[in-house]
Amino acid sequence: MSTLTIEGLRVEVAGKEVLKGFDLSMQSGEVHVIMGPNGSGKSTLAHALSGRPGYKVLEGSVKIDDEEILGLSPTERARHGLFLAMQHPMEVPGVRPVDMLVAAGADAHELRERMTLEAQSVELRSDVLDRFVNVDLSGGERKRAEVVQLAILRPKFAMLDEIDSGLDVDALGAVARRLSRATSEWNCGVLAITHFRRLLQELTPTKIHVVTEGRVVATGGPELADDLERDGYEPFRPANS
Ligand SMILES: Nc1ncnc2c1ncn2[C@@H]1O[C@H](COP(=O)(O)OP(=O)(O)OP(=O)(O)O)[C@@H](O)[C@H]1O
Ligand SMILES: [Mg+2]
Structure with missing residues (x-):
């Protein structure tokens, strides 16, 4: 059993403070979901957690x-x-998925076979995995390939930024089911950013966190997604904005 704890995280991007004291704590095997308006800092959190240059941590801590x-x-x-699946997975010309996975710590033994099986579970043609990472892949194929990588690496915690965007309905179901299975298979903690309730039909959240203007302003159960679908973010806006 592991715990991921994000405490008082303040992050500056391009001279502007985007995360303004972000708190979130979760355990292995749980599914936590972050929802929030465009520009509220969700992807900034993912980039800061990945250690991407340009995202300057001013204060706070992130612990496993x-x-x-x-x-x-x-x-x-x-x-x-820690595994991060970005909102816009980047092309990595010259690097094959197998080599990237080995560099990230995957066991080379039977790796190609495991990748083929994982590709099947998210309905991805496995020949796609022989191309350079994300090069010439469609938007939906990139998202599926991220889930293949995740399943091979078996991280303690996986943060997925809009993994559902760009997926067709069949792929969306397959991805949600694969993530859900990860929570029991190796007790993976899943932290998913999404705009839509649809992902949560087959990936039951432990908790939903609403983020506005760089911090968590509400946390609740799955019913919170229904409230958001009905009322939008207006009820969660800070009084002075
Ligand atoms: N590299 C960057 N340079 C300049 N501004 C940035 C950069 N990254 C993020 N921002 C700004 O920080 C704010 C938060 O962006 P972020 O991408 O975290 O939002 P988000 O919550 O993920 O939104 P969305 O739902 O649209 O994906 C935005 O105003 C954005 O323009
Ligand atoms: Mg984003």
Whole structure:
């Protein structure tokens, strides 16, 4: 059992404070969902957690169990069990998925076979996995390929930024089911950013967190997604904005 704890995280991007004291704590095997308006800082959280240059941490901490990860390189963070699937997965010309996975710590033994099985579980043609990472992949194929990587690496915690965007309805179901299975298969903690309730039909959230203007302003159960679908974010806006 592990715990991911984000405490008082303040992050500056391009000279502007985007995360203004972000708090969230979750355990292995749980599914936490972040919802919030465009520009509220959700992807900034994902980038800051990944250690992307340009996202300057002003204050706060991110720990897996008792280990602070903010000072670590992106590779070290991955080796500590953190996986990030970005909103816009980047092309990595010249690098094949197999090589990237081995570099990230995957066991090379039977890797290609495992990748083929995982590709099937998200309905991705496995020949796509022989191309360079994300090069010439469609938007939906990139998202599915991210889930294949996740399933191979078996991280303690996986943060997925709009994994549902760009997926057709069949793929959306398959991805949600694969993530749900990860929570029992190796007790993966899933932290999913999404705009839509649809992902949550087959990926039952433990908690939903509403983010506006760089911090969590409400936390609740799955019913919170229904409230948002009905009323939007207006009820959650800070009084003075
Ligand atoms: N690299 C950057 N340079 C300049 N501004 C940035 C950068 N990254 C983020 N921002 C700004 O920070 C704010 C938060 O952006 P972020 O991408 O975190 O929003 P988001 O909650 O993920 O929104 P969306 O739902 O549209 O994906 C926005 O105003 C955005 O323009
Ligand atoms: Mg975003």
